[in-house]
Amino acid sequence: MRIGPYKLNNNLVLAPMAGVTDRPFRQLCKQLGAGMAVSEMVSSNSLLWGSEKTKRRADHTGETEPKSVQIMGADPKMMAEAARYNVDNGAQIIDINMGCPAKKVCNVAAGSALLQYEDLVQDILEAVVGAVDVPVTLKIRTGWDTAHRNGVRIARIAQESGILALAVHGRTRACGYRGDAEYDTIAAIKQAVTIPVIANGDITTPQKAQQVLAKTGVDGIMIGRAAQGRPWIFREIGHYLKTGETLAEPSVTDVRDILLGHLHNLYNFYGEYTGVRMARKHIAWYSKGHRHGAAFRQAVNRVDSIDAQLKMTEDFFERLQQDIQQAA
Incomplete structure (x- = not known):
């Protein structure tokens, strides 16, 4: 799959997720087979550009290419400025968020709320495309609500505005994450445009990925929540x-090694205080479904030092390994 001058290693993309797809997680997913990973969304509000949080979100130091940064906002001029700012700071692809269903985003008429205003969508897309010399991509949903599925019209506007790839989460904004993804709507969007279309939503297994590619005819797939802890x-x-062929599940030792590597990268990226706290959600996801997991999560969430968090994590996996050996 190609986006502008960038030929991806494959057609598998890590979805942008607030509070999750920081540089350590993006790098890890790329190492484990993602062809591209999109950053957490960065607000177009220029007042936020100088904050440590925003700087970290847009930090791509040492990251494998292409480096894609997602921006969010509702004002065409501010979005254009945000695109320029991020390109000046290393972004090689700018992704525009018109898919986030969160109330705090939609309440300021950003994210998927923009799908209600097709003229504004066009103004934003044209402003951003005109502001930078790198590829601009777009993430949308199928519409605002089930009575207003305008994803096909938005896709055509996107293509006409110079957007070079389109990711579609197969639900409306009103659906949030409830119900089943609408692959029929994604298929209709794919048929309406010639730019690459990437399907997102409910893709949790290799078999499901193959089914979605076959059903929709899309060029790629995007994985979000299913990559958390996996x-x-x-x-x-x-x-x-x-x-x-289906690969064997990673062993307990493999999972431990991946998680410990992930934790060390989080500590290096954030420092001890924030790193330990950011690690908690990942530890919870990795340990989900394992024996003793609930008790482990309860205990590990109480510690606030790197040494204690690492030791408890190592002890947890050692206990799992002992259980396996005893059962054998």
């Missing part, structure tokens, strides 16, 4: 699409 899902999907 970043190797990209490797599994890539292998299955190439060979038709």
